[in-house]
Amino acid sequence: MSASNRLKRGFYRQGPDYRFDDQVDFSDIRDTFGFRTMVVGKWVTKEERFISANLIYDALADLAQILQVPPKTIGLRGKLNFAFGHGGQQHVQAHYNSRTRTLALAKNAGGGALAHEWFHAFDHHITKHIFPQHSPQHFASKLWLEHTIGQSHPLNLALNKFYQGVFLEPTGQHANQYVLDCIEFDKRHQQFYMSMPEELAARSFEACIACNEQIVNHFLVSGLNNSALIYPKRDSLKICNNALNDYFSQLGQLLFQDH
Structure with missing residues (x-):
């Protein structure tokens, strides 16, 4: 076509x-x-x-x-x-x-991949704000697994909850099933892609955007149900979605005030 x-x-x-x-x-x-x-x-x-x-x-x-x-x-x-x-x-x-x-x-x-790729850009951009002591060339999702986000700002707290929802079970002690499934998939296929931190985070963001009931746009995000890729389970997705809503609503309020 x-x-x-x-x-x-x-x-x-x-x-x-x-x-x-x-x-x-x-x-x-x-x-x-x-x-x-x-x-x-x-x-x-x-x-x-x-x-x-x-x-x-x-x-x-x-x-x-x-x-x-x-x-x-x-x-x-x-x-x-x-x-x-x-x-x-x-x-x-x-x-x-x-x-x-x-x-x-x-x-x-x-078409359908825009939300996923935009989050990669955001994940890269936000590094200098939440991990200022590290190279801005890294993705924040990768650094989150190795370092602690400063907890002094409410925005940091909300974003920390999102990354925790991506990678960890609710107790915060162990990797969640989403991560384990992706690691196992990569082992079977002798690759390192599905379980890359930045890919795990981008697919979580993508899934959050896709589950919005008021706005649906298949050029923005589509094909998750028919994809060979692995997406977060319902419980993890709920945690991620709540954290994203909290983070971006706070950010939006601050930015709208500046206009």
Whole structure:
């Protein structure tokens, strides 16, 4: 199926109307969501550009709405770059490059992976705020397993609960079943991917976004039930979702006050 046909087939969405049927362009996405740069590949046709811009705009607006944060929060204080149909990896539908701080979507297969990759960007961005003594090149999820988050700020407490929900059982003493299942999967397949800390955290975030009942956007996140990937169990997901709601609602209140 061609990229145009993939985009034309549409992606199920249930949520607020942000554009009122207006056509947006990638410059609108950059300005609305506060990205540092916005790059569109030279092989993206004019038609694909129009269709994908609307899909991406609505998906990011839905993400901001679910997280209860100002739209520009999505661009991570102007540090995050965005690429569509440009700078991705072969056979990969979407990718976050931590070296260049770029979220890249493939034009023919990026739909449904946006929430997952955005969390990679957030997980990378937040490191300098919660682990300032460590290299900002690391993902916070990985550092969380090795170091303690400073507990002086309510936001840190909420984010700490999220990471605890990703990795540990409720007592906080042992790895939860989600982690154990992923470790076992990697052992069977002689790889280290499913149980990578940053992947465990991104899939947990993705699952939290997918379980929102008011806003559903299959360009933002989809396919979890039919995926070969492993996602958190219900109990872990509930803990993660509550912690995320707490963290981002607090963050949103602070950021809205600054506007």
